Amino acid sequence: MLNIAICDDNKYICSIVEEIINDYKKKSEKEIRVEVFYSGEKLIEYLKNKDKFDLIFLDIELENTTGIEVASHIRNKFNDHISKIVFIT
Secondary structure, rough: OOEEEEEEOOHHHHHHHHHHHHHHHHHHHOEHHHHHHHOOHHHHHHHHHHOOOEEEEEOHHHOOOOOHHHHHHHOOOOOOOOEEEEOOO
16 A cells, blocks of 8 residues: 655645545556645644655645655654655645
8 A cells, every 4th residue: 555645735735636646546546545734733743643654745835834844854753764755836
């Protein structure tokens, strides 16, 4: 299973990215789980208590923080150097 996170404070952008992933999922018939977060803080809180993601789509400009800070937290605080992070803006 491929675990994907989308983190953007713009709900419209999240829905577009999620739609693209779901279209791919239907065509490829791969097992994909998508979680959507509307703030960097929510993503970090989720990662404290759950498994890591294989792929994270992360907005660079978030409301209370930046995607760069969130990515740094993921890499350094959670010691996660495996998850792929794709910055979106």
